[in-house]
Amino acid sequence: MREKVQQALDELGYRPNMLARGLRQGRTGIITLLVPQITVPYFGELAHEIVEQASARGFTVMIDETDGDPEREIALLKVAGGSSWVDGVLLSSLGLEEGVLGALKSTLPVVLLGEHTADEVLDHVGIDNERAATDAVEFLIRSGRTRIAAIGGMGEASDRTSRPRIDGYHAALRGAGIPIDPQLYAATPDYTRGSGMDAVTQLLSFAEAPDAIFCFSDDLALGALRQLHNAGLRVPDDVSVVGFDDVDGSRFTIPSLTSVSPDKSELARTALEMLIERIDGSMVPARDMRVGHTLIVRESTGEITVESASETAAETAAESSASAIHGVVTQ
Amino acid sequence: MREKVQQALDELGYRPNMLARGLRQGRTGIITLLVPQITVPYFGELAHEIVEQASARGFTVMIDETDGDPEREIALLKVAGGSSWVDGVLLSSLGLEEGVLGALKSTLPVVLLGEHTADEVLDHVGIDNERAATDAVEFLIRSGRTRIAAIGGMGEASDRTSRPRIDGYHAALRGAGIPIDPQLYAATPDYTRGSGMDAVTQLLSFAEAPDAIFCFSDDLALGALRQLHNAGLRVPDDVSVVGFDDVDGSRFTIPSLTSVSPDKSELARTALEMLIERIDGSMVPARDMRVGHTLIVRESTGEITVESASETAAETAAESSASAIHGVVTQ
């Protein structure tokens, strides 16, 4: 009997209407991913991970762009929340207005990706930005650099992306007894290649040029590489460059780019797990998860001196396999 | 009265349930965009254009990845067609099995992006690939190159992306009386940076190195730049390089990349227009639309000789403003 029905289904080419099903069960199997810009390689790669993992769990992903505009973020969240199209939202925000988030919590499951927010009202998953920044700068120090610049973000306390990275940068300098020179930090309005070029122009306008630049995104770093080239400086001979995000393209630049690599796939996995739990009705208090990161060493920071190289590799390899939180890998 | 209701809506925070609305009216306002990989910069930029234009027309875009796998393409199209989630599909396919498309036409409005299919059963919009390739190679010839290689695609007749580009490449050579050397074409399994490196390795293994390389994607070109660098060849001094897609990153490479630039925004606009017409019930026969392209000249092809530079610029500027189909722009 069951078979007879099945046969009829096949013959008539029956497809269940997901709309009606969704209406009936109050669940669509669709989640929304909100990113500033899908054209930014980091967000593209993140989206890819999320789409893959979600489809493995039976969810479909709708991607929307916020342009990093908080108003648009709110608007899109409202639409998502009200319309019941979607079961939940993954929000990769740049700067988020705190107050409004609370209102959304009641409406719809939301998990924040990447940046941390102060009020502990929403689930969040990201890397330890401060620690990652410290790792990167400490590596530059170990490789013999002393005038280490940093570029990216506005450096304001409210800037939840750049602030911890600046703190980590300062911590590393302090740890090595290197005085902090405010001229060596260049703020940028965004994390694009163009801004990376501008920031380098600014840094080179001062009397003493930096011998290393820690960029808060790979895009900034690519712009920096380009502008250093324009200025006739050689990387890594004259200046070391480190990026952040470990975007795929960074393996192919000339020189290839040393970069802080967040574990994107674990980020996606954790975020989806938390979101799906919420969708399934979990009411546990908001959680704050950390995923690992690694410093991927490539050409833009030059050869490491022999001792520190092996030491570093061995030391951190053991460490990272133990904690799975961070490490240094030479590629 | 109308106002009293409105007031009540506001007070109670009423949000229409789009699911029920969709069920009732048989229309969701959602379209699906199928791309091979969202991490490929070209598809990212295309997705961005489409999301923007769609939202301006009141549509939301769901992005799904096919991995360029025809089976997955079909599966996703089937899901889309059956489930009635979506009003229509934009499909950016690499190689599509012809037969199956016909079946889909009846199910759901579909517009093909980029690659052309033989059977005229579905709407299609793309650039004139053959003409674009000819433009690029003619430019290389005008700038004095004679051993011009091409890389990308499998070169099979069924490969609807690479075939017209190869034809255009050959046409340009023939037009200039340059004999076609089969060793100067390197096939690649995909359009990635890694494949670009491999292809260059292959080209350099032959006795006489090329003095120019025309790559069928910017990603291939970035890999080519990198591998030429590894081999100690200078670009553009020893070898000119031209890419295809004019991805944003190509402005920042060292050297910056000359590239064929499809009019992505018009591509998105045209595709959406056609799709929405279909969604609105239009039954006109399948259309085949062309959008413009431009050759953006940057550092990777060196300085153009003075006469041909101005001549070219003037000539093609006029031409392109007239036909809006192609042109050469020096950046």
Add this chain to the structure above:
DNA sequence: CTGTTAGCGCCTTCAC
């Protein structure tokens, strides 16, 4: 102009 109703396609419940 306002009020009522039927039904989009599904799934869950309850009855047989």
Add this chain to the structure above:
DNA sequence: GTGAAGGCGCTAACAG
């Protein structure tokens, strides 16, 4: 085991 019914929230059609 099979069958029937109600209702998810909406809107189009119709009645008052």
